[in-house]
Amino acid sequence: MQHVLAPHPMHAPDGFFSAWLAIGGWIVVAAMVALAVRYTRHQLGERQVPLMGLLAAAIFAGQMLNFTIPGGTSGHLLGGALAAILIGPWAAVLVMTAVIAVQALLFQDGGLLVMGLNIINMGIITSFVGYFTYRPIKGLIKGRAGIIVGAFAGAWLSLVVTAAAAAVELALSGTSPLAVALPAMVGVHALIGIGEGLLTIFALTFILATRPDLVTGESAPGQRSARWVILGLLLALALTLLAPLASPYADGMERVAQALAAPQEAGNPVGFTVPDKPQFFGEFREAPYHILPDYTIPFLGEGPLSTILAGMIGVLIVFAIAYGAARLVHRIQTNRSAEQT
Amino acid sequence: MHFHFADAYEDTGSPLHHLDARVKVVLAFLMILLVALTPMGAFGAYIGFFAITMAGALIARLDPLMVIRRSFVALPFAAAAITLVFTMPGPVLGTVPLLGWTISAVGLLRFVSIMFKSMISAQVAVLLIASTHFTDMLWALGTLRVPKVLVAVVSFMYRYLFLIAEEAVRLSRARDSRSAVIGGHPAYSGSLIFRARTTGHLIGSLFARSFARSERVYQAMAARGYQGEVRLLDPPPLRARDVLVGLIPLVIGCGLLVASLW
Numbered sequence: 075m076q077h078v079l080a081p082h083p084m085h086a087p088d089g090f091f092s093a094w095l096a097i098g099g100w101i102v103v104a105a106m107v108a109l110a111v112r113y114t115r116h117q118l119g120e121r122q123v124p125l126m127g128l129l130a131a132a133i134f135a136g137q138m139l140n141f142t143i144p145g146g147t148s149g150h151l152l153g154g155a156l157a158a159i160l161i162g163p164w165a166a167v168l169v170m171t172a173v174i175a176v177q178a179l180l181f182q183d184g185g186l187l188v189m190g191l192n193i194i195n196m197g198i199i200t201s202f203v204g205y206f207t208y209r210p211i212k213g214l215i216k217g218r219a220g221i222i223v224g225a226f227a228g229a230w231l232s233l234v235v236t237a238a239a240a241a242v243e244l245a246l247s248g249t250s251p252l253a254v255a256l257p258a259m260v261g262v263h264a265l266i267g268i269g270e271g272l273l274t275i276f277a278l279t280f281i282l283a284t285r286p287d288l289v290t291g292e293s294a295p296g297q298r299s300a301r302w303v304i305l306g307l308l309l310a311l312a313l314t315l316l317a318p319l320a321s322p323y324a325d326g327m328e329r330v331a332q333a334l335a336a337p338q339e340a341g342n343p344v345g346f347t348v349p350d351k352p353q354f355f356g357e358f359r360e361a362p363y364h365i366l367p368d369y370t371i372p373f374l375g376e377g378p379l380s381t382i383l384a385g386m387i388g389v390l391i392v393f394a395i396a397y398g399a400a401r402l403v404h405r406i407q408t409n410r411s412a413e414q415t
Numbered sequence: 416m417h418f419h420f421a422d423a424y425e426d427t428g429s430p431l432h433h434l435d436a437r438v439k440v441v442l443a444f445l446m447i448l449l450v451a452l453t454p455m456g457a458f459g460a461y462i463g464f465f466a467i468t469m470a471g472a473l474i475a476r477l478d479p480l481m482v483i484r485r486s487f488v489a490l491p492f493a494a495a496a497i498t499l500v501f502t503m504p505g506p507v508l509g510t511v512p513l514l515g516w517t518i519s520a521v522g523l524l525r526f527v528s529i530m531f532k533s534m535i536s537a538q539v540a541v542l543l544i545a546s547t548h549f550t551d552m553l554w555a556l557g558t559l560r561v562p563k564v565l566v567a568v569v570s571f572m573y574r575y576l577f578l579i580a581e582e583a584v585r586l587s588r589a590r591d592s593r594s595a596v597i598g599g600h601p602a603y604s605g606s607l608i609f610r611a612r613t614t615g616h617l618i619g620s621l622f623a624r625s626f627a628r629s630e631r632v633y634q635a636m637a638a639r640g641y642q643g644e645v646r647l648l649d650p651p652p653l654r655a656r657d658v659l660v661g662l663i664p665l666v667i668g669c670g671l672l673v674a675s676l677w
Contacts, residue, residue, distance in 0.1 A: 276615020
């Protein structure tokens, strides 16, 4: 077993995400942390600070425990889903925020400006996706099997959705085309997610066997507002699916820029300034601030749209299969208990 | 056995170390923001920002080579951006032998720009982290309107981090000592499931112990009068000199940004 502080591939450094996206990430994080502070105060009371502080330290230390996986690399836990299953999604958001903040501010693992996006990806998405996959599956399958299937599916899906979100953010920042980043990130993390799922199951079964009283995620407050977060995530997923479909027909940003730039050419001093002088030593001129850089749109519209859709649909199909299997097991279990009575 | 972390703080007692932590946190954040707003291909501005970080390293009495070396953390992420070189439309510089991929001039420029910006941002972060003690940084964040509870959670995490990490090391050493390996034979480490179960149980054990410790810590705090309220020291007044010093690199950075947009 190795004890190395291997940076997780998702601790993005600064420079790879656009400034506007990073600031947007901070705004989302500020709102989520404010809500999380309020809900965990109801949930944990005076124990709030010591419990979450020590759990954050445990997640950090748990991330260092590697196990070798085929192919010469080693797998380790990210822990968002596990934390959410144990103490509820809101408390998990705070714990993961603390972990990511310490990694960036003390160990220089992950950027400062992009910390908001890193917290969204590795803290908020993992917690909520993990929790809301685990809960319904556990409700459908009774007993230990439900916990195991639910925890595995939750942990696996949490990593896959996080990877998809990071890919979309990279594409929005113009760092990597979506048609390349999405299949690559989702594909790699569909494999890494198996390790996350296994570690989550075995950590959870150990805690349930030794200290079952510690698993308080079931009674965590803020469930209703937590559903809104899931709704927001689904909406973001839908938008990602629709954006490449819509873009070849209506390139909104371009049109607005052209419309605003046109009056200036006619001598109007008011308007959107398109720099016509060469940049400060820059040889190639580009519009400095584009929400969707030019190349992604034709690139997605022309060919590999099917690849993106396939990736997204693949995730949904796997989820549907897991859900269907859970329903089936549930039916068998209820039939069996009906026969017994 | 002590766990050796790559704790990046280096106490050189330089003027940068004595600068108000609030000024340093805000300055670092704004400098990285300025770098992020600088357009692609503005290499003159990148050189200017690089000169600022190197000047900062000299003022902080840090080894400039160390600052540069630590900014290489961004290199693994280059894999995400390298695709730009082969996918952007525009003038073609050449093709990759064997693969037949075309190298786009705009894509290459964009890729190099991203790497430059990423490394300069990392250097700013190195300067902040190497010159500011973590407790000062937390205090600064607390006075800068970061929720008190979150600051308290992070400071608790920091207080117990090394303890829990060493516990993780002890747990895995205890497990290793129970696993017999015949000398001269490659270690048999079991199936994937077995290895995952072993590691998973270690993590579970770590969690259960941390829960129990948090309970004891809470009781000790309650015995000393803790009532769930987090108290921070009142911030001393911000010295005008510190703010002015902080403004110097910021103004130069803004100048570089404006020049690059010109």
